[in-house]
Every structure is written in structure tokens, then in C-alpha cells.
Amino acid sequence: MSHPAPGVSPVIPSVGAVAPVAASAVRLTAGFWRTRQDLNTTALLDHCDTWIDRMGWYDTFKTAAGIGPDKPLQGKLFTDADVYKLLEAFAWEVAQRPDSVREARIAEIAGLIAAAQEDDGYLNTFFGPRGREARYTDLAHGHELYCAGHLFQAAVARLRGGTEDDLTRAAIRLADRICEDFGEGGLTGSDGHPEVEVGLMELYRATGQTRYLDQARRFVDQRGHQTFEHHAIGHEYYLDDVPVREATVLRGHVVRAMYLTAGAVDLAVESGDAELLAALVTQWENTWARRTYITGGMGSRHLGESFGRDFELPPDRAYTETCGAVAAIQVAWRLLLATGQSHYADAIERLLYNMIATSPNAEGDRFFYVNPLLAREPGIEVAEGEAPFRKDTLRANWFWVSCCPTNVVRLLSSLTGYFATVDDAALTVQQYFTGEVRTRLADGREVGIDVTTDYPWDGQVAVRVAGSPGTWTLRLRIPAWAAGATVEVDGQTTQAEPGYVSLTRAWADGDVVLLNLPVVARLQRPDSRIDALRGTAAVQRGPLVYCAESVVADTGAVDLDTFRLDTTAPLVEAAAQGPSDAAEVVRVRGVLADPEPTRAWPYAEPGTGAVPVPGAGVGAGAAGAAGAAAEIELVPYYAWSNRGPSTMRVWIPVDGG
């Protein structure tokens, strides 16, 4: 099928298996994601605006415009991009939820950006006449084109909301500048941090200017020839080790890998390059199968913020930065649109519930950056008002490098743009929510549905047809974890296998489909090749991964450190009690192991005792009665650290290994 689908949608391919339903066509009225959408609108966006200002990252535009405060540049090489990501979020917001105050703020910031732009269209506050270096002098690390890519995405959001302004004009002028400078016969090389590719591709889609597509192709093709400086993890850091179409798995810096892949998918789709698309599909599948955490998080190494090797997935040193999850959703969504395969929507679901929902706190003024799956010691707290340099802390107001908060807000502002798709005669619900969809099928017919659910706490989803007479297909995604799902229409209940269930009939206004997804707590065991998880199990309930927190688990009777899960005992679900932002908890049973003895050396022949050394002061933690049966309560992973610093485990050691 071929379709230019207009609307407020972050990705609008001209061709694909399915087409996006615009964010503006999906309205949330209640539930899990409405809560987060509201938090974004009422708190997170303004929080980011305030902090960008406080950090001096708007001031760099004033400096570049020659109207800046007389002080050294405050931002970092990539902070222009944070301004652009926030503007992108603002643009998605006002396109769906008109707000004159927000419009004025956009105009104000866009004016600043336009003022900072040079006469020939070049724009970056850290390079050029008022920057620190001449333009294009440090492509490997300078983030010039990376920042440009984010400006393009912000402009696309604005254009899709129907507005042309200082922002969109600045983006187009810069895009033209880059095409001049890096086009045929121009400079070679690309940015050490991909992003310009995906920005150019979507700007091409929004404007129809093929030179942007051509330039994106040049950037994608130039990559993989080991031209950037050496890096501690090798050329793969930049995805410069192997050409994009030859690689078989993603590697190196996670966000770089995902942004590059997103742009390359766009390029493959718009070019009809099936070979490139197939290579990108293989890369995603291998990455998902071997280099991804159960939360959907990616990035096994702090060094280089990078993927590890296959099955290198340590839970404690998981880097899994939030930006990587945002970027992975962008890739999965593109592959879903291109292929129509449900497992990409499964991936988006996993990432949304376990990575995106984890990021902000309930008050909307703090964010995680790094998202480990095991905290053997309580996490590092950050004082109110501090922007830490290190990233492996608990949630903080802001970070010295603060890419993640602005990435989360631009995703939440366009969230409903990832929830549904259409094709010729079908509307597909890709994610479950309470609200309504009013859109057109690809054949032009108007359709509407109202959805009601308490998902993810409960698996019943009621879909009520609103208007939309005629024969068309309502398609519902059955997640891979939902074996045993059923669909009830007109008193008839049928089994629905994981994948999609398609209901084609002559719908009438008010017809109701009841989907029943088996949202029950399930034990999960890791692939035996993940050495770091040997002898453990985790609990997932519906799309939510659960975890144990010492602040909940540790009592006089139970010490989380010695708790060993009994995998044969039933998992007990219960309504959450006390202060929690989760509706359901899961209680798991196990036994308490002997606490480890005081030891001078942590390795011993089985059956031999410890060798205490005077003065060592080595001691095991407090423990309950060894061998005793015990029960602990698990909470959704996204809610961890909401009850204060705590040790935490997603993967719990099992009794008997």
C-alpha cells in the first residue's frame, strides 16, 4: 500500500505495511497513560524548560546571536539538542492540546534560535564565529550534525501541526546549508553521533525535498569505514566498524545505534531498498534476542554507554539509559509500520511500561538516567536542586548531561502517535488504553472506536465501535506473553493466538468487542547463555516487569539478600496496600538461605569453613531464621525507588539454583 497520511505523527512513511494513526486521532480519557500524559503536560515540560534555562543552555543561543550574557558558554557540545527536543515536545503538545501560553513560549525560543543562525544558514552555538571552534572541525565529537537532526525533528513536529514559523524556517535553512556543505562534491564524513540522518529523512517526508533524502543516504553510506578517532571500545562506538548494510547486530553506543537505525529504516522504506531493510531487521532481531534486558532496556556497559557482546547482560551494571529506550521505540515503530509484524508493537509495549514509565517520579520533577536491574546497595540519592555529573544515581531533577528528560517529554507529548495503525480496510489497536480513536482507514473511510480498560492491571479491554458503519476489520494485538487470550464478539468467545486477531464484519455503532488478555503473574527464566542471571528468576505480570525492593521486603523476618525464590510455589497477586503508585503487587514465596559467614576470602572449597582474619570487619547482613519459609512482595519495576533508597532485584536467586 502507498499512502501519505497527514497528521500529527512523528513518523509518516510514504509506503509500508501499515500506516500510523495520528497522535491527534487518539485521545486518552483515563488510565495508566493518561496519568503520564497529564504529568507531562502539567509538570514535566515546564520542569525541563526551567532547568534548561537554569543550566544556561538557552543563553548559548543568545551568545551565538551576539545578544548573550557576557559569560562563558554554559552548555555542552550537545545541549542545543536538548533545546530542540523540548521544542519538539512543545510542538506535539500544542498541535493536540492548544495552549496560547505554550505557543508564546515556542515563539520566544524559536526567535532565539533564528537570531543565532548565521547568514548562510549554519546554526550551532558551539561552533562558528561566536562558538569555540570553527564549524565542522570536530565531526567525531562535536555533535554539530546531531544537533541539526534534532532541530529537524522539532521542525517536523511543528509542520505536522500545521505551522510554519521561525523554527521551521531555521531548520530548512540549516538543512539546505548541510546539503550544500556535505552534498555531491562537498565535505565527506558524518557526525560521530547519528541523528541527522533520521532528522533529514523526516524533513524530506514533511517537505518533499528529495535533496534531504539524498543527503541522508550519503551520511548512511559513509558510515562503517573506520574513519573516526579511536575509542576505548573500538570503532563500533560510532557504529563506524561495519557499513550499515553489512552489520548483523547493533553494537557500540546504544543511542547512536538506534538513531542511525531509525534513519536507515526511513531511508530503506523511502528508497524501496529491500536489502537494506532486511539488514536492519536482522540487526534489530539479533539485538532484541541477545542484547536486551527484560525491561527492554539496552546498554550493558557504562564505558561507551554501549551494548555488550551477545548475552552480556549484567543486571547491576546495566546502563540502559532512558534515551536508548526512547530511540528503540522509534526504531520498533518504524519497523512495525514497514512490516506490520506484531512483535515490534510488543517491544514498544515492553519499553513503554518498563523503561519510559520508570523515568519520571510521580511528582514530575525527577528522572532516572541509568536503569539497573539490580541494586545490591541502596542507590545514590541526589539532593534537591542538584544536577549530578554522574548518571548512575537515583532520580534527579536534572543531570549535567541531561539528554534523557527531554527525550522522555518528546515521547510523552507524541505518545498516542504510537498506539494505532491503519491499512486499507483495517484499524489495528497496537497498544491498550482507555480513550477513543477517530481516524480514517487507508481507503478513506472514517472509523472510530472507544476503548475502556484497566490495563495493565487487568486484561479485559472493551472496544466499542463508534459510528463507522460498513465492513471493515478491527485488529487487536495479542502480546507474545498473552497465550490463552480470548475475544468475545456478539456473545461468541474465540481463542486469540499471540500476534493479531482480526475481526472483519459489518460493524454497527455500539458493537462491542471484549478482549481478555491473561494478565497474571508469570515466572520468567533467562536464557542460559546470560551468565550474569544464572540461577535466578523474575516475575512479569502482563507487560509489567516486577522487582523486589528492600524497603518493602526487608522486615525482621525477611532479608532480601538471603531470600531464595521457590519456583514451585504459586505467585500470589494482591491489590497494593499503603503508599505505592502501583495498583497490583505480587507476593512470591521462598526460603531464607544461611547468611554467608564472615570470610577473609570469598572463594572456598565446598564444605570448608571461613578463615577469619582479625581486624577485617567483614560481616554478613542481618538475616531471618535460615531455612525458614518466607514471602516477599514485588512491585512494578517502574515504581522502584519511589519509596526511598532501597536495594532492588528484578532477578531473584532461586532456591536450589
Place this chain on the structure above:
Amino acid sequence: MSHPAPGVSPVIPSVGAVAPVAASAVRLTAGFWRTRQDLNTTALLDHCDTWIDRMGWYDTFKTAAGIGPDKPLQGKLFTDADVYKLLEAFAWEVAQRPDSVREARIAEIAGLIAAAQEDDGYLNTFFGPRGREARYTDLAHGHELYCAGHLFQAAVARLRGGTEDDLTRAAIRLADRICEDFGEGGLTGSDGHPEVEVGLMELYRATGQTRYLDQARRFVDQRGHQTFEHHAIGHEYYLDDVPVREATVLRGHVVRAMYLTAGAVDLAVESGDAELLAALVTQWENTWARRTYITGGMGSRHLGESFGRDFELPPDRAYTETCGAVAAIQVAWRLLLATGQSHYADAIERLLYNMIATSPNAEGDRFFYVNPLLAREPGIEVAEGEAPFRKDTLRANWFWVSCCPTNVVRLLSSLTGYFATVDDAALTVQQYFTGEVRTRLADGREVGIDVTTDYPWDGQVAVRVAGSPGTWTLRLRIPAWAAGATVEVDGQTTQAEPGYVSLTRAWADGDVVLLNLPVVARLQRPDSRIDALRGTAAVQRGPLVYCAESVVADTGAVDLDTFRLDTTAPLVEAAAQGPSDAAEVVRVRGVLADPEPTRAWPYAEPGTGAVPVPGAGVGAGAAGAAGAAAEIELVPYYAWSNRGPSTMRVWIPVDGG
């Protein structure tokens, strides 16, 4: 006891429980360490000299002297120290094995150093008038005082060999300069990388100048007040988070931690500061008990080359750089001298056999830098003649940052200085070797022993008294792993408990003591708090840790990836066959697990199948018959990668978890 023991010895405290026997008093005549000592003398030292020259690190001295080649500075901020470490090694060499060619080379390099020194005594090729920056402008990262500390250690080696020359004069002039600049009323602050402290302390011991001790105390006391720049792992990177005497465990950058501790132990000993010494003992013991790998290696994180938290000991991402092991030996030796406790000598043994012996290849032209305990994929090969930027490769000729090779050679050149101690009426053999000791007890009497053993392959050690009439004590260390050891003297066999066995008698020339250490393969299990090692076991035989290599293990019948160790089966020892630089191998029995199925997602409910996805290309490795009994051969860890790239496991998954 109090004793200034003269001689060729890297550490000569004025007081302590035991005193070092000089390196020059211990002569190796054959065996494991003689082979490595010879390799050092005939190959490693010249290899380092050649590579330092090739990298241009001598040229920076010429540039600083104003006689340099007209090209940009080639070294890095810390490469002066590599020159000094090699000179230290040369100095230990010629003091024990006179060599006029080596002497001439020392004079040549020392002349270069003297020429580079400024008139006021300042010396660093990267700072000052011909350097890149003004002196002392980047104490956090500049390595100025760090390099100075290594110059002091080189000068101490020279002085203890009885020579004063350009090198020793340059060191003393620089030490005086630093005392002027950073002494009472001078600059505050210290170097981001400790080393100057231990250099000053030993220079104090070698010269008697108390201003060096006072300055070392100032540097130690200034640390721990969070004055350096922020770092991605926090102030602990610099050991600047907590004052030295308040810390309870080592943390941050491993080499920084160990060098600082070595200097602080020296300071505590020479100041009679029992409180400081107790704090350092506690830090060592907790570090050894909770933050050390079975190889003795330290450093769980590549980021910051740092310790992890307690029990964070991933085998695959073990950083465990060789320098950390050299530095840990320096600390353990100092604590042994201060306390006389055998477990410090046990630690040195573990580090020597499993970290130091692992470093060079048998040809003496390549070194490891990073020393993982698990290679899930074959390691990264480095071409001949290349000095890689990344450090996580297999052995390489050299590295872009090449601190480890020069650290290994200075240790090997002074190796026998770590093998024996004396106190008032006792000679203690701390390490086992074939060779002779001719020294004096602290009471002045001459004693001698000849030692014959095939250790570490065999546990029998024959100690023959040479001359040395009169009543004195021969003390032999019984390693902690050697429960069941016996000692036979004069036809009488007695049990010897781990620790020391002391034999006091009127010795006669030719008296023989036969020590029998139970060198047998033993299974080792990790502390249950080490999450990364759950469900695994390792094999140690005598002091040697063993490992499985795919190049040895993988055959048509056995796939190392699916091998599960049977912990109830006997470990079978055998003489090594074929190309190996080890004398003994260990065969372990187990079963082959089912290979993991092709999966689109690596986590699953127990008992559910995989969800294959078209195009994923996910596959398990080749495997033998699942469930079949199998046997694999383990080789000493130090020998890994000598038979080509290979996957490797120290910790082997056990059958049934």
C-alpha cells in the same frame, strides 16, 4: 624490632614485624620463576626499551631539554613514568646481574632526564616552558607528581644498588623542588593519581631526608576532601571521597587506590602511627574479602578502571589490569613486613601466579592489559607491531597507554626481593622457588638455605641448610589453601597448619627440611553474594587458578558453552600434552546441557517454547549430544590465549545450578 636492612630491596622499612631479605640475597637457579626472570632479563626489558623509543616517549625528554626532534610531543601525560619504571627495572637488574651494556643505557637515558630538568629542579616533559601547560595547572589529571613518584622509585633502586648518578641527582632535585612548592605555606592539593607519596617515602628511607616524609604526610592528609573535579564514578575515582584514615575499604581507580595505600602504609610505619596502619589493614582486608577476583585481580569496572561495590565481581567485564596486581603486591608486601601475617604472603602468591605470570607471552614480546575471567567470545587479536588504543584485547606488543608492561618488568627485576624475610633469629621463606638464600638474620648472623622444588606443579619443597650453624628458626609459610601440609625434619613428620611452621633448632650444614604442600586440584565455590558467579565453580591447584579454553575443550563431542560441571566427580590431574607452557592440566567431568533453542526473546516462562521470528538468524552454537557425560581439560589461567584466540572460562557452570 627495628632494623635498617641495607640491600637491593624495593621496600626497606626502619621498623616492622619482619624485615625484607634483599632481592640480591635470593638467587633463582631453576624453575617457574627463574624462567620468567630470564625472560625478563633477555627479552622483556629490551622490548620495553624499544617500544618506548618507537612511541617517541624518550623524545619528549629531548624536547623538554631543547634538543628534541622538531615534532609535536608524542607521549601522553603519564609516559614520563613509563621511562622511569623501565629505569627502575634496569637499576634492579644491574644491581643483581652486572651488565655494562645495560649500565651504559641507564647512563644514556639518565642523561636525557637530567638535561630535561629545569634549573630549579622541576621536571616533567609535559609541563613547564617546553611543555604544553604551565606546571601545576592540572593537578587532577596532569600526572606531574605521579611521574615524579616513579622517578623517585627509580632513583631508590639505583641508590640501593650503590650508585649515585644523573638519575638519583635528578630525583633528589625534583623531590626538593616539590617539597618547596607543596611544603608548609606552599601550594595545597595533591596529584589526582597517587604515587608521589610512596616515592617520597622510599626516597626518605634511602636518603634519610625527613622533609620527604613530611611532604608525603601532607599529601596523604590532604586527600579525601572532594577537591578534584567531578568524575563519572564520583570523587572515589581519585580516592578523594573520604580521608585515608577514615575509609574502610578501597574504592575508585584500582591503581590509584593501591599506590596511595602503599605510601600510606610506609607513612604509618615510619611515623609509628598505629591508628593509620589499622585503618589501612581494614581497607585491605575488606577489599580482599569483597572486591577481589579469585586470580587476585582487582577492578570490576572498565569505567574509571575501578573497583565495584562489594561483591560486584563480573568475570567477563573484569578489568583487573596488570598494574593493579603489581600495586597490590606492593601493598601486601608492606603489610607483611609491618605485621608478619602470612595471609599477605598468600595474597602475593596468588597475584604472582595468576596475574603477573599471565601478563607476558612465552616469547616475551606481548603483554595483557585487561585480565577477564570469562571470554564468551574469542578475544580481540592485535596485529604484530600495533599498539592498540583499547585495552580489552588479547596480548599486544604494546598499548597506546602502556603502563602495565613497564610495571611488570620492574616487578620481575626485583622479584626475589619479595620471597623471604628475616627477624631477630628467624629466616622465613615466604614464597617457594628453586635457588638459594644467603642473608643475615636481624641479629646479624649469616644464614643460608638451598631450596629445591618443582612448585607450583608439585608440593614437595626441600630446604637444605647451607652453613649457618647455631640455633635459629627456619620458618616456612603454609598457604591458606594447604590444609594437610606436613613438614619432615630428621625423619620426623609433623602436621603444619596454614600460617607459618617454625622450626627452631641448632642447625648444621646440610640439614634438610622436607615440606609437603598438598598440591591437588580443588573445587572452589564463590561467596553467594557474588551474583555474577551464581551456579558456577572453579578449579584451583596449589596456587594456580585453572580455566577452560574452547581451543582445548571444544571438540566434536564437547561444546564449552553447554558443558555443566559435575561437582561430585573427581578432578583428574594429568601431565600436559602437546603445546602448552604448563606442566599439569586438570580434567573435569560434567554433562552437556541442551543447547538453547533459537529464540526471538531471551526470557521465557519455564516450560514454554521459543517464539521464532523470521529473519532473526538467532542460533545456538554447535553442541554435542545433550545430556551426555563429557570431560574437558583445564589449563592454568596464566597460560590462556597462548594457543590462539579462544573462549575462556575460569568459572564453569555446574550441573543443577
